[in-house]
Amino acid sequence: xxxxxxxxxxxxxxxxxxxxxxxxxxxxxxxxxxxxxxxxxxxxxxxxxxxxxxxxxxxxxxxxxxxxxxxxxxxxxxxxxxxxxxxxxxxxxxxxxxxxxxxxxxxxxxxxxxxxxxxxxxxxxxxxxxxxxxxxxxxxxxxxxxxxxxxxxxxxxxxxxxxxxxxxxxxxxxxxxxxxxxxxxxxxxxxxxxxxxxxxxxxxxxxxxxxxxxxxxxxxxxxxxxxxxxxxxxxxxxxxxxxxxxxxxxxxxxxxxxxxxxxxxxxxxxxxxxxxxxxxxxxxxxxxxxxxxxxxxxxxxxxxxxxxxxxxxx
Numbered sequence: 001x002x003x004x005x006x007x008x009x010x011x012x013x014x015x016x017x018x019x020x021x022x023x024x025x026x027x028x029x030x031x032x033x034x035x036x037x038x039x040x041x042x043x044x045x046x047x048x049x050x051x052x053x054x055x056x057x058x059x060x061x062x063x064x065x066x067x068x069x070x071x072x073x074x075x076x077x078x079x080x081x082x083x084x085x086x087x088x089x090x091x092x093x094x095x096x097x098x099x100x101x102x103x104x105x106x107x108x109x110x111x112x113x114x115x116x117x118x119x120x121x122x123x124x125x126x127x128x129x130x131x132x133x134x135x136x137x138x139x140x141x142x143x144x145x146x147x148x149x150x151x152x153x154x155x156x157x158x159x160x161x162x163x164x165x166x167x168x169x170x171x172x173x174x175x176x177x178x179x180x181x182x183x184x185x186x187x188x189x190x191x192x193x194x195x196x197x198x199x200x201x202x203x204x205x206x207x208x209x210x211x212x213x214x215x216x217x218x219x220x221x222x223x224x225x226x227x228x229x230x231x232x233x234x235x236x237x238x239x240x241x242x243x244x245x246x247x248x249x250x251x252x253x254x255x256x257x258x259x260x261x262x263x264x265x266x267x268x269x270x271x272x273x274x275x276x277x278x279x280x281x282x283x284x285x286x287x288x289x290x291x292x293x294x295x296x297x298x299x300x301x302x303x304x305x306x307x308x309x310x311x312x313x314x
Contacts (some may be wrong), residue, residue: 019194021051023210034086035208037185043085044186045286050205053215055202058206059225061098062213067226069099071283072112073229083146086159091211092166093145095203101267103137111135111267113145121150126253132275137268139239139281160185160204165195167203172196234311237265238287239279242294246274255286 022028022042029039041047066073077087096114097103104110108117115135117134118125124144126134134140152170161183165173176196180187187193189201217226242251247265258284263272274280276298282290 018231021048023052024055025216027212027215031208031211031215034088035160035163035211037160038207041185046186046191047208050202051209051212054206059213062094062225063212063228063262064216065094065098066225066232067146069094070232071235071237072099072101072138072144074233075138075144076112078138078236079142080082080146083144085149088211088215089159089163089208091214091219093142093147094210095206101138101264110305111139111141112140113139115144116161120144129268131268132268132278133270134268137281138237138265140268157180158183163207164200164204168197168200172243210282234285236284238284239281240287240290242274244276244278246272246280247299248274249273251280251282251290253296255282255289257283257286 021250025042032039032041047286071094071298076093078088079091080087092168093099097112099112101112103112103114104115105110109115110133113135115124115126120128120135124147126140126144128134149162149166150201152165153159155170155185156162156165156173159178161173173196176188177183180195182188182194188196189204191201213225214229217229222225224280247261248269249259252262255262262280262282269275269278271281
């Protein structure tokens with residue numbers, strides 16, 4: 001077979017492989033729209049190639065992350081929705097930490113959203129000391145991440161640019177736009193130029209692919225991954241008040257749950273005890289049991305304990 005025929009066959013096979021992406025990921029239009037990207041970006045050659053090469057690997061990563069963060073996903077999505085940010089931004093956290101609240105990077109970034117010490121303290125005023133590290137609190141860290149995303153998007157005015165800025169910084173994205181002379185995503189991520197660093201080019205593609213995998217359950221009734229998503233959406237995290245100094249182990253015993261799991265969603269409490277002014281995160285499904293077996297027995301002075309209360313403590 002001569003070179004010409006091999007080239008034609010290769011083009012045909014590639015075309016056949018790519019042609020099914022739209023039907024394989026019916027979520028693509030929704031996901032791209034939520035990121036302020038024209039839905040025709042699905043036909044971008046480099047993005048299609050990325051999908052074909054990585055889709056199986058990312059499905060496996062998705063399953064591992066969902067199993068690790070079953071309470072976290074609905075909690076983060078609800079918080080995003082309440083702040084008028086698309087729930088698809090939960091996939092930034094998935095890519096950053098794999099939904100491991102205790103995740104720590106080699107550079108010292110930590111938590112679900114991988115905040116550095118400097119960013120956590122100066123940008124978000126999160127408490128970090130010998131007793132507590134609020135980067136590892138799913139509620140406080142997510143609240144800070146939402147504020148950060150909102151702040152950057154006010155300046156960048158496009159969610160795909162904001163997502164890229166989460167990786168490399170707002171100034172980095174602005175400089176890339178100035179060098180490229182365009183905000184077009186296809187141009188910014190093209191391997192033919194160096195407007196923005198390669199890590200960020202891959203970062204936005206990773207998030208989009210993971211979002212397409214994760215949101216497919218909304219459009220495919222027979223999707224096995226969808227069964228996982230419907231299952232985990234039944235529960236979430238609820239912060240409740242307890243006595244200062246209360247141990248997580250005792251709360252876990254009262255809630256009839258594994259103390260390791262309770263500690264994971266309260267990883268910010270380094271000693272395993274609840275500090276004054278803080279609340280403890282428990283599964284929403286265990287809230288009735290908590291109030292039946294714990295809260296009704298405490299009578300603190302000058303405090304009102306209610307099922308829906310929450311202290312915004314700094």
